[in-house]
Amino acid sequence: MDADELLKRYxxxxxxxxxxxxxxxxxxxVCLAGINLNRANLANATLSQTNLRGANLIEANLTAAALWRTDFSxxxxxxxxxxxxxLIRATLSQVDLHKGSLVKADLRLADLHGADLSGANLAGADLRYTNLSGANLAGANLSGANLTGANxxxxxxxxxxxxxAILYKTDLSNVDFTEVDLTEVDLHHCLFNGVTLTERSLIEVV
Known part of the structure; x- marks a missing residue:
């Protein structure tokens, strides 16, 4: 199916x-709000500035897709x-990305506030100045990720x-650090407000 046929049917x-x-x-x-693309193959597709609010993209393949400013709310x-x-400047607020793969994805300036990223793989991802406030990252893999200026x-x-991971001027206020692996992480330039590190995490930092 090509783009014209899909849009016509939509x-x-x-x-x-x-x-x-x-x-x-x-x-x-284009507007594809509420579309069901469960297990669809969108590898290398271009969906920049497309409205995918409320879409079903469970197990979809979006490898290397162009999703600049795409709205996935x-x-x-x-x-x-x-x-x-x-995914530069993409809107992913309140999305469910449980166990999703975002390895080496470019998420600079993206909005992921309140997103469920539990168990997700973000290894090597570019998360500079990304909004992750209130996100669920429990059990996620952020090894080697760049979180400069991220919230x-x-x-x-x-x-x-x-x-x-690179954490520079990263806002870590009121973050749950239970059993976090902070191996070779420098937290000296991060922003804290009421954060309590576990004994194990403190040992890792030192």
Whole structure:
């Protein structure tokens, strides 16, 4: 299926496009709110500035997709593959990315406040100046991620790996640091307000 056919069917009221193949398709700057793309193949697709609010993207393949300024507010992205995707300035507030793959994804200036990223793999991701306030990152892998200037205030980082991550001017106010791996992490330039580190985490920092 190509972009024109999908848009025609969507405009006619169809929403179910489960397991559809849209590899390399260009669907930028269109409204696809509420669409069902469960297990769809969108690898290398262009969906920049597209409205995907409330979309079902469970187990969708968005590897290396262009998602600049895309609006995913309230979307379901459980187990979705967003490896190496361009999500600069994307809106992902309140999304469910439980166990999603965001390895080496570019999330600079993205809005992920209140998102469920529990168990997600964000290894090597670029999260500079990303809003992760109130996000659930329990059990997530953030090893090697760049969190310069990111806002993680009130986030749940319990059982998260931050090994070798870059944290510079990162807001860690009221963060849950229970059993966090902070191996080779420098927290000296981070912002704190009421944060309590566990004994184990303190040992890792030292």
């Amino acid at each position: 405009c006619a009221g169809e929403r179910n496009f489960t397991q559809i193949s849209l590899h390399l398709v260009n669907l930028s700057e 309230g979307a379901n992205l459980i187990l979705a593959n967003l490896k190496a995707a361009n 993680l205030s009130n986030a749940d980082l319990s059982h998260t790996s931050l090994a070798k």
